[in-house]
Every structure is written in C-alpha cells, then in structure tokens.
Amino acid sequence: MSQEYLIRDANPNEFIKIGELMVKVYSQLDGFPSQKEQPNYYKTLANIGSFTEKPNTRLLIAVSENDEIGGGVVYFSDMKYYGSGGTAPQEKNASGFRLLAVAPTARGKGIGKLLTEACIELAKDEKQRQVIIHSTKAMQIAWKMYEKLGFKRSKDLDFKQEELSVYGFRLSLSS
Known part of the structure; x- marks a missing residue:
C-alpha cells in the first residue's frame, strides 16, 4: 500500500528539517554544483524557511x-520575490x-508531481496567467x-547561476 501525502504549508518548527532535506537532495544531484562550489546557494537551501x-x-x-516530510x-504568487537571475522577477500576472x-x-x-500541481492550483486560484519555473x-x-x-521551455527566462546554466519554463494558464 502506498503512502498518502498531504500538501500543506510548512510550520516554522519544520523549517530546519526541510532545509536539511533541501541540502541533502541538491548536493546529491549528479552534475549539480557542490556546497564548496556554491556555498551561498546551499546557505539559501538550508535557510529555506526564510523565504x-x-x-x-x-x-x-x-x-x-x-508525519514524515x-x-x-517554495511558491511565489508575486514574481518580484522569486529571487532568480534573468528576467523572471520582472514577469507580471505570473506565479512561480x-x-x-x-x-x-x-x-x-509522485510527490514532485503533487507539489507541482499544488502550485499550479494556487496560481489558478489567484487568477494568474502563467506559472514560471527553472530547472x-x-x-x-x-x-x-x-x-x-x-x-x-522559455529561453527568454534562461540565466547563469555562476557557472551553472539554468533553464526557464512557463505554463500558460490562459484559456
């Protein structure tokens, strides 16, 4: 029997645990910069709750x-707080x-898909025209x-994070 997962807002007492999870996951990605190569990025991951x-x-x-996480x-209903490089923070009528x-x-x-779908639903509820992400x-x-x-894929959203190429994507929500 597969576990059921509930998507909800994190509580402040969970922030440290989620930060540790983020650091662990990203540091294990093949071809992704290490903590030594991008210490500030990993500091951002560790302090994920500050978003x-x-x-x-x-x-x-x-x-x-x-109750396992x-x-x-991190969901942004206003792109000016998105905090990426490139043009994404200037996008209007968009969530990310x-x-x-x-x-x-x-x-x-299916947890990645559940989290992604939750973000899409929030954007729809907020009547946004698009959802922007990077990978x-x-x-x-x-x-x-x-x-x-x-x-x-939306090449206009691409940018470089130090030496790392980051690729933009958009999901149109307009009918």
Whole structure:
C-alpha cells in the first residue's frame, strides 16, 4: 500500500528539517554544483524557511500519514520575490515555484508531481496567467515531469547561476 501525502504549508518548527532535506537532495544531484562550489546557494537551501518572510511566498511540504516530510517547494504568487537571475522577477500576472525537492526515501511516489500541481492550483486560484519555473540539466527527471504537465521551455527566462546554466519554463494558464 502506498503512502498518502498531504500538501500543506510548512510550520516554522519544520523549517530546519526541510532545509536539511533541501541540502541533502541538491548536493546529491549528479552534475549539480557542490556546497564548496556554491556555498551561498546551499546557505539559501538550508535557510529555506526564510523565504516565507517575503510577501505572497509560501513553503509547501508533502507530509505522509505518519508525519514524515516527503518533499517541499517554495511558491511565489508575486514574481518580484522569486529571487532568480534573468528576467523572471520582472514577469507580471505570473506565479512561480523554486527549490522543489523530494526526500530520497520518498522518491517514485509522485510527490514532485503533487507539489507541482499544488502550485499550479494556487496560481489558478489567484487568477494568474502563467506559472514560471527553472530547472537545470542535473534535474532531468523533474524536467520531464514539468513537460508532461504542460510546461514549455522559455529561453527568454534562461540565466547563469555562476557557472551553472539554468533553464526557464512557463505554463500558460490562459484559456
């Protein structure tokens, strides 16, 4: 029997645990910069809860029936707080999400898709026209999932994070 996961906002007492999960997941990605190569990026991951101090920003988590955190993502209903390089923070009528991670022990259970769909639903509820995200070559599994959900590559959103190429995607919500 597969575990059921509930998507909800993280509580402040969970921020440290989620930060540890983010650091673990991103540091294990093949081809992704190490903590030594990009210490500030990993500091951002470790302090993931600080994103919730920004207006219109939420840290969503997937929690199992036995209260295990299976993954998390940061959702932005105002792109000016998105905090990426490139043009994404100037996008209007758009929501975005970043820093999606699934615990190694919870992979293959659809948690990434659940978190992504929760962000899409929030954007629809807010009557946004699009959802913007970024990915890297090291995140091919997620990349494929995003494309299956209707995200399209948007080269105008691409940027470099130090030496790392970061690729933009958008999902149009207009009918």
